[in-house]
Amino acid sequence: xxxxxxxxxxxxxxxxxxxxxxxxxxxxxxxxxxxxxxRLLTRHLERLSTGCRRMGIAAPGADGLAESLGAALSNTMLxxxxxxxxxxVTAGRSPRGYARSGATANVYTGVFSAAPLDPRLYSEGCRVxxxxxxxxxxxxxxxxxxxxxxxxxxARAEWHSSTVFEGLCFDTEEQLICGTMSNVFIVRxxxxxxxxxxxxxxxxxxxxxxxxxxxxxxxxxxITAIGHQVLSAAxxxxxxxxxxxxxxxxxxxxxxxxxxxxxxxxxKYLPAGPVTRGLMDSxxxxxxxxxxx
Amino acid sequence: xxxxxxxxxxxxxxxxxxxxxxxxxxxxxxxxxxxxxxRLLTRHLERLSTGCRRMGIAAPGADGLAESLGAALSNTMLxxxxxxxxxxVTAGRSPRGYARSGATANVYTGVFSAAPLDPRLYSEGCRVxxxxxxxxxxxxxxxxxxxxxxxxxxARAEWHSSTVFEGLCFDTEEQLICGTMSNVFIVRxxxxxxxxxxxxxxxxxxxxxxxxxxxxxxxxxxITAIGHQVLSAAxxxxxxxxxxxxxxxxxxxxxxxxxxxxxxxxxKYLPAGPVTRGLMDSxxxxxxxxxxx
Numbered sequence: 001x002x003x004x005x006x007x008x009x010x011x012x013x014x015x016x017x018x019x020x021x022x023x024x025x026x027x028x029x030x031x032x033x034x035x036x037x038x039r040l041l042t043r044h045l046e047r048l049s050t051g052c053r054r055m056g057i058a059a060p061g062a063d064g065l066a067e068s069l070g071a072a073l074s075n076t077m078l079x080x081x082x083x084x085x086x087x088x089v090t091a092g093r094s095p096r097g098y099a100r101s102g103a104t105a106n107v108y109t110g111v112f113s114a115a116p117l118d119p120r121l122y123s124e125g126c127r128v129x130x131x132x133x134x135x136x137x138x139x140x141x142x143x144x145x146x147x148x149x150x151x152x153x154x155a156r157a158e159w160h161s162s163t164v165f166e167g168l169c170f171d172t173e174e175q176l177i178c179g180t181m182s183n184v185f186i187v188r189x190x191x192x193x194x195x196x197x198x199x200x201x202x203x204x205x206x207x208x209x210x211x212x213x214x215x216x217x218x219x220x221x222x223i224t225a226i227g228h229q230v231l232s233a234a235x236x237x238x239x240x241x242x243x244x245x246x247x248x249x250x251x252x253x254x255x256x257x258x259x260x261x262x263x264x265x266x267x268k269y270l271p272a273g274p275v276t277r278g279l280m281d282s283x284x285x286x287x288x289x290x291x292x293x
Numbered sequence: 294x295x296x297x298x299x300x301x302x303x304x305x306x307x308x309x310x311x312x313x314x315x316x317x318x319x320x321x322x323x324x325x326x327x328x329x330x331x332r333l334l335t336r337h338l339e340r341l342s343t344g345c346r347r348m349g350i351a352a353p354g355a356d357g358l359a360e361s362l363g364a365a366l367s368n369t370m371l372x373x374x375x376x377x378x379x380x381x382v383t384a385g386r387s388p389r390g391y392a393r394s395g396a397t398a399n400v401y402t403g404v405f406s407a408a409p410l411d412p413r414l415y416s417e418g419c420r421v422x423x424x425x426x427x428x429x430x431x432x433x434x435x436x437x438x439x440x441x442x443x444x445x446x447x448a449r450a451e452w453h454s455s456t457v458f459e460g461l462c463f464d465t466e467e468q469l470i471c472g473t474m475s476n477v478f479i480v481r482x483x484x485x486x487x488x489x490x491x492x493x494x495x496x497x498x499x500x501x502x503x504x505x506x507x508x509x510x511x512x513x514x515x516i517t518a519i520g521h522q523v524l525s526a527a528x529x530x531x532x533x534x535x536x537x538x539x540x541x542x543x544x545x546x547x548x549x550x551x552x553x554x555x556x557x558x559x560x561k562y563l564p565a566g567p568v569t570r571g572l573m574d575s576x577x578x579x580x581x582x583x584x585x586x
Contacts, residue, residue, distance in 0.1 A: 002310070012306070012308065012309055013308055014309060015307075016297040016305055016306060016307060018314070021307050023440065023442040023445070024316075024440055024443055025442075055443070055447070056450050091446070096403075096405055097449075098442065098445045100449075110389075112389055136429035136430055137430070138427075138465070140427075140444075141444075146443055147315070147317055148442075149316040149441075150348070150439055151431070153316050153318050153391050153393070154348070154433060154434075156391035156392050157392070157393060180391050181390070
């Protein structure tokens with residue numbers, strides 16, 4: 001179930017001249033709602049504001065964005081004990097054409113019912129697959145969660161099995177970037193590693209939090225290039241996003257046999273190891289109650 | 294002035310769960326309307342159908358698409374003597390998430406008032422600039438006119454002067470690809486050249502028509518890689534799109550001085566030469582009455 005709001009008004013449609021649907025000219029955050037409150041709100045608003053600045057969209061400040069979200073949460077009839085919100089800033093309404101022509105930003109908020117993951121995904125880990133879709137390198141948009149998400153849609157369209165939890169995407173230079181809806185970390189010996197996102201991918205707020213927790217805990221953390229071989233040789237692999245927190249990966253599969261495969265990865269199983277468990281414990285201690293390892 | 298239609302019904306909004314605005318999951322055509330009729334309709338519908346197939350969107354066939362367009366043109370109150378239509382196919386409405394989950398395509402049609410270009414652009418040529426925005430290489434989407442158009446928006450946001458008609462975009466490997474809203478051709482000696490669009494860019498229907506006319510006329514035509522030096526050394530440069538036909542380029546300017554510049558191009562003026570004029574004549578003979586060289 002879902003409801004959408006523009007300011008404090010429920011809506012069923014987006015104006016036909018909003019650049020969001022004409023060009024994907026906007027950004028969004030997917031924010032976990034727990035016990036009625038948005039989780040990691042400051043981080044979400046910071047990322048959204050940074051994205052708007054980088055894209056030249058004159059969005060309201062953090063207070064204004066929080067107000068839009070708050071109005072939706074106040075007005076919704078949905079149960080907010082365990083839910084999520086999609087906070088969208090668009091470049092606004094303009095005449096036809098790529099030029100923004102002085103359009104002023106619009107803020108829309110969607111509120112969605114949600115449910116915790118199957119607890120076994122936390123305790124037993126998940127299956128992922130390597131997508132054959134490659135992400136383009138575009139440093140001007142890298143890291144941002146823009147409304148241009150076709151690469152994720154194409155990657156997600158590659159599998160239908162409900163037992164595959166996520167797809168991992170490499171870029172056109174064969175560097176690991178992220179999952180379709182999550183960031184990815186690997187553990188190798190003493191080191192925690194996650195892909196550099198300066199060319200592609202979305203820099204998630206949970207990724208940031210995991211990096212901070214790991215650094216506070218004294219781990220060696222590297223934001224770096226990760227190729228197929230490094231992924232293959234990992235001791236542990238896990239995914240994270242702002243909704244589910246951290247989920248261990250126990251199996252990485254190749255795309256369909258009729259697509260190009262990469263040597264050395266087929267059917268590899270990775271244990272859900274001590275570093276991943278430690279980070280999951282830290283998150284649970286910080287109130288991520290749904291993480292049940 | 295504009296009006297939007299879903300089938301034969303005028304609309305003011307797009308459903309909040311249409312994937313077009315959530316992810317840019319769709320494609321569009323911008324079709325010139327002249328004397329009430331869509332121009333180059335078969336080519337537009339072919340490209341749209343090809344795009345839907347490549348993106349895995351189960352769109353209506355060409356007849357169904359033509360019917361949607363026809364319904365909008367029949368119902369609109371706008372003057373259709375000189376107008377344009379935006380025919381949009383989206384992946385449809387789905388629950389939240391990148392998975393399309395069996396969504397069925399939606400077709401929307403926008404009808405817009407339009408006006409011919411200032412005739413001096415045809416007779417005297419236009420000023421263009423090199424954009425500093427670089428286009429990413431994404432062969433899975435290259436050539437298609439998807440709803441993910443942020444790169445064009447960012448490139449178009451680089452200039453405000455109304456005397457600059459268009460911006461030329463290179464890709465991340467410094468290959469010329471296209472204008473923000475047009476395709477580009479260069480003439481060098483006996484050869485007509487236009488960028489290869491297998492990695493980036495939109496393969497316009499007017500580009501296709503120009504290539505066919507040139508080939509019929511016996512020209513040597515090359516679809517190839519074009520770097521900065523080849524552009525600099527061109528004898529003639531022209532732009533094309535389905536709305537304005539062909540416009541000669543007489544001046545190519547670099548981005549602002551505080552951005553990286555490329556040697557050898559600053560302030561270069563190119564004459565509107567005989568090959569461009571010949572193609573413009575051919576188009577006028579084929580009924581492109583607005584082309585006034």
